[in-house]
Amino acid sequence: MYSKKKDYILDPMVGSGTTLIEAKLLNRNALGVDINPEAVELSNNALKFDFKTDCKQKAIVGNAKKMPNIKDNSIDLIVTHPPYLNIVKYSDGKIEEDLSSSGGMVKFLNDIEIISKxxxxVLKPNKFCAILIGDTRKRQHYVPISHYLMERFLKTGFILKEEIIKAQHNCSYSNRWAWKAKKYKFYLIMHEHLFIFRKPNKNENTSIFPWSKYRVK
Ligand SMILES: C[S@@+](CC[C@H](N)C(=O)[O-])C[C@H]1O[C@@H](n2cnc3c(N)ncnc32)[C@H](O)[C@@H]1O
Structure with a gap:
């Protein structure tokens, strides 16, 4: 819905390459970036299946905070799925710039803000940036990582087009949490947030969307 055939799609935290595989199946060009060379190898291997396409998809090693080989205003759609703080570690702390090795919430959100900028x-004006992100629980209380992330993206200048809730049942983490939830009386988290942000046009009057802009002073 947010892209068309032959468009250029970017996933700056590509992991095992789902975005690239879907881009191939939908005949889009796509670049995946990941800080972890193992993820890049996994993604490039996952692309080795027979499917007729005249577009290119590939993954490269890089840092989502700075992608100097990607030109300003050149990407038609961004689709990505950052780590949820350090809930799942993607490199066992061995790669310093891996967001999942970050030293806590403040550092994580500051890195997210740099990435959002x-x-x-790199995104073309009036195009979309989709971010899938989940929340967590600490000391039996809810930690809305997604809300904090959304604020950083709004602060950067994106405006919010959609918030889509992705129901998440039968998650492998549920078993680990189920007994705690019962004992300490809290609910299991069974959803993730898919934010669809739009980069405004150059001279667009965004004051007509005051509810979807950054409001915290
Ligand atoms: C939740 S996973 C992505 C999963 C992906 N959607 C898939 O299809 O497998 C997050 C990824 O972000 C990567 N990552 C973490 N920090 C990064 C950074 N600074 N720059 C680029 N990639 C990063 C991790 O290595 C990991 O592969």
Missing amino acids: ELFR
Whole structure:
């Protein structure tokens, strides 16, 4: 819905390459970036299946905070899925710039803000940036990582087009949490947030969307 055939799609935290596989199946060009060389190898291997396409998809090693080989205003759609703080570690702390090795929430959100600025730079005006992100629980209380992330993207200048809730049943983490939830009386988290942000046009009057802009002073 947010892209068309032959468009250029970017996933700056590509992991095992789902975005690239779907881009191949939908005949889009796509670049995947990941800080972890193992993820890049996994993604490039996952692309080795027979399917007739005249577009290119590939993954490269890089840092989503700075992608100097991608020109300003050149990408038609960004689709990505950052780590949820350090809930799942993607490199066992061995790669310093891996967001999942970050030293806590403040550092994680500051890195997310830097990434949101880089994504704003490379995306074409009036195009979309989709971010899938989940929340967590600490000391039996809810930690809305997604809300904090959304604020950083709004602060950068994106405006919010959609918030889509992705129901998440039968998650492999559920068993680990189920007994705690019962004992301490809290609910299991069974959803993730898919934010669809739009980069405004150059001279667009965004004051007509005051509810979807950054409001915290
Ligand atoms: C939730 S996973 C992505 C999963 C992906 N959607 C898939 O299809 O497998 C997050 C990824 O972000 C990567 N990552 C973490 N910090 C990064 C950074 N600074 N720049 C680029 N990639 C990063 C991790 O290595 C990991 O592969």
